[in-house]
Amino acid sequence: MSSRDLQGTAGSLPGAQHPAQLADVLERVLDKGIVIAGDIQINLLDIELLTVKLRLLIASADKAKEMGIDWWQNDPFLSGSANGGSLEGRIKRLEREAGLADGDSSER
């Protein structure tokens, strides 16, 4: 269960033994990579909204707190770059704008 995980999981390139997990792919193609202002207007705002929705759906802040895995939010070492902080702020703003978040008090 331990060291075997390490072998055999490497490689999502052609010829790799295991296809990449969908969660890892979605996390990257929805939330990372360059965002360009193309001339079909959906690509910037709505992708972020979608990401927010997915997060609320499958990794919501409340859920994370419930599980005690919100420590990264306040840990400057682990939150990566300063960039991460502003993204977090933008998502919070988008959540408010989209009416997806109803405050911090909600408990499921």
Add this chain to the structure above:
Amino acid sequence: MSDATVSAAPRALYVYGVVSEDTDLELSGAGVGSGDVRVLREGDLAAVVGDVALDEFDEEPLRKNLENPDWLAETARAHEGVLERALGTTTVIPFRIASLYGDEDNLREFLRANRDSLLESLTRLEGKVELGVKAFFDRTAAVSRDAAGAESGSDYLRRRQEEQLAGRDADAFVIDCARTSHAHLAEAALDARSNRPQAPELSGRAERMLLNGAYLVERGDTQLENALRELEQGFGTQGVTYELTGPWPPYNFVPQELVGP
């Protein structure tokens, strides 16, 4: 597959990413929407692109499609698949899913306007790939260690107390393990990011994810794998397992936003 009605339908240009100018990539039917993939050159830059139907990718249908998990999964995999094919032979600046231009001229304008920062990224990322490392902690292993055997009421209370203490210890351990693991892996990499751990619903694993890191390495370099083995030897006996993924296009190591014309 490509009958008259499809080819006559209005099209848009889907951009997968920017690559070095000498890239050759022609993929028939392997792009999003089962479309073809080609390279568009502009000066000393090139982009991996494909034509997509506007009845699938225009604002309204795209919004609906993005809400459809099957469509999203298929499109995400196609997007990633194309970039991985490119990554096999060249340097890649990955774009997010559904980056769209109305036509080639508009994309060329974007490439010209952002030439300097795109070239800078290409130079910085040349020969490099992203590896992902996730670490999982099996909390029950730590808690149930000495909670066995028949128990009286006071035994029960004592056990509850111990479990609570173990829970607190486990939290401290998780934070320490995450920091130590990320720092150790970052030392073996050129650049590193620590992302929000995935919830079990997303990761598909019952154990708690304590680290969701991305590491930029030279293609073929084994330092990160060696560092991972060392971590496994250290934390493996304490209920921690690691999962290595990649190589990925360097999604975590490109500028997040470039503003086009």
